[in-house]
Amino acid sequence: MSAQLLCYFSGLAFVRCGYGHYNRTFLLIWQNSRAPPTYRECLQQHTDFNPPENRLSLIPPALLRDLGYSDETTLILDVGCNSGELSGAFYKHLVPEEQSDRRKVHLLGFDLDETLVQRAQEINPLPSRITFIPLDITKDTNQLQDYLSQHGCSHFHLCLCLAVTMWVHLNHGDSGLLQLLSRLSSMSQHLLLEAQPWKCYRSAARRLRKLGRSDFDHFKTLKIQGDVADHAREHLERHCGMELIQSFGSTAWDRKLLLFRKT
Template sequence: MATCSNGSDAGGEINDPGAAPYGNFINYYTFNPPENRLSLIPATLLHDLGYSDERQTTLILDVGCNSGELSVALYQHLVQESVQEQDPDGRKVHLLGFDLDEALIERAQQTNPLHNLTFIPLDITEDTTQLQDYLDEHGSPHFHLCLCLAVTMWVHLNHGDSGLLQLLSRLASISQHLLLEAQPWKCYRSAARRLRKLGRSDFDHFKVLKIRGDIAEHAREHLERHCGMELIQSFGSTAWDRKLLLFRRRQDLSDNIQKQRDQN
């Protein structure tokens, strides 16, 4: 996701999906509300993944969070209200959301109702320093759960095959669990068609991409072969026919990382 000329300020085109070539739609959650994903994600997910110890701080990362509505709704979905009432810190669950569009992040910051949610502007294809700083601040080597929902296509179209694979590798390197929703190839064609209808230049990499077809399967193969992760669950497909796939860092890799830290 390269820095862009604020797609959320695109004048008369702001309501046209083609006006957001980086996926930074100004009214994204009006046509894809949070419930479309949350209906598939169990409210017990953090407990199911072993993050129910009240003494443990659990960190969640939301990649490409847009204006933050899904981040807020997901936090409320996973961190039960009854638990929040007993513990004002919500069992010490913290969520960091980021997006490359500063206008969307400003809106997320202004409307955020929860103490444990933080929103920052960030282009992950250029810099991950802020993510590492956040981890260091909370004394954790990784995010316990990373969400990458409907982001891969925009990185792929704007940064090519290498950009997509680099994104997956970076997220795997800082995550214990990764919840991935990759747009199918038909969405690529639709995005390119919308740009052409607006009279804009096509995506730089669209015609030369070699990773095509079943993008979710390509992502799974890369994560399992090259990133030390394994697919542990599929939560089915959204109303937009996109799979929600949950990956986990393989235990042998986690053990090796911990062993290296102990030695240092």
């Protein structure tokens, strides 16, 4: 995610935060009214809005073991890893420090934004186990296939797709969303999905209109609306050979965490 200051006045900062070109705009109330926030400060405030704990509190630490992954090489894919904070926290949540040397668990995170990927690499807590790369999955998966080959695997054991679907949906339409789900399911044994609800779409579009900007390319033509998570479940089960095996409830932002398995 990148952060760009749009305007600043008397402690109020409009900041556009984006997953690559999937941009979001937030109003930050900045305490230091003499100077606008820096890029790093904007990014930190956005991270504070939805810290890793909001999701991790719903995920059992023994998830990998419960799914049958214990001693063998286990690969995790984090789609839209941002600057890596959640990736690192998720890894440590599933693989305690005392087990990290013994267990062969590797995580690959990718993001459209090369600046964010560079930051993720700089703060990477476990560079021998966690890797970050710049990638646009809507265009290319060769790097993902190369990573699998390097580890002698044909698929990722667990794929994380957390709060990414809406931005792909808004910028690539219904077909783009379904293509993303199909692509992830084709290379994953398990998929942990957090799809933004429709009210988030309306909020994102409303923020753009208030700033006098044009709407998202596909917002008014989307046919997949309402319960987007249920639409995603239906596509994964009907067309991708996956089944919903568990719901971990909803996050503080009222987003369902759904776990799917390849049948």
